[in-house]
Amino acid sequence: MRLNINGEDVDLEVDPDTPLLWVLRDHLSLTGTKFGCGIASCGACTVHIDGYPQRSCVYPVAAAEGTAITTIEGARSKAEEAVRAAWTELQVPQCGYCQSGQIMSAISLVRDVTAPTDEDIDAAMAGNLCRCMTYDRIRKAIKTAAQQMER
Ligand code: FES
Numbered sequence: 001m002r003l004n005i006n007g008e009d010v011d012l013e014v015d016p017d018t019p020l021l022w023v024l025r026d027h028l029s030l031t032g033t034k035f036g037c038g039i040a041s042c043g044a045c046t047v048h049i050d051g052y053p054q055r056s057c058v059y060p061v062a063a064a065e066g067t068a069i070t071t072i073e074g075a076r077s078k079a080e081e082a083v084r085a086a087w088t089e090l091q092v093p094q095c096g097y098c099q100s101g102q103i104m105s106a107i108s109l110v111r112d113v114t115a116p117t118d119e120d121i122d123a124a125m126a127g128n129l130c131r132c133m134t135y136d137r138i139r140k141a142i143k144t145a146a147q148q149m150e151r
Pocket residue numbers: 034035036037038039040041042043044045046055056057058
């Protein structure tokens with residue numbers, strides 16, 4: 001099958017039922033996307049499919065054919081720049097394991113919602129868990145990134 005990943009077409013021979021996460025990590029060495037739970041409950045594996053967050057651990061690779069897949073390695077946009085700068089400024093990560101998933105969800109939120117409220121952030125980020133409890137810094141960083149997007 002042919003996938004479009006981070007703007008490039010990639011030809012692969014894989015079982016169509018293989019979760020996209022395994023294709024990214026094991027076949028393409030795109031290891032920025034993490035495995036946490038494998039059951040769509042933690043968000044560590046979040047990538048964008050056609051610009052929107054999806055849990056790649058439960059997303060069959062066959063369903064990704066014909067879509068634009070973006071991983072943390074290929075996320076380049078104004079929203080990504082704002083999120084990255086805010087994450088760096090506020091030193092959001094602790095162990096870092098959940099952070100690529102957090103960032104992919106945050107990019108989508110900051111791109112689509114002007115001046116997100118706490119409720120907007122809770123709704124958009126609810127599926128991204130952090131066992132280091134960086135939630136306060138994530139919230140602040142999303143608000144900082146959103147302000148940057150308005151400038
Ligand atoms: S690894 Fe996919 S949601 Fe946890």
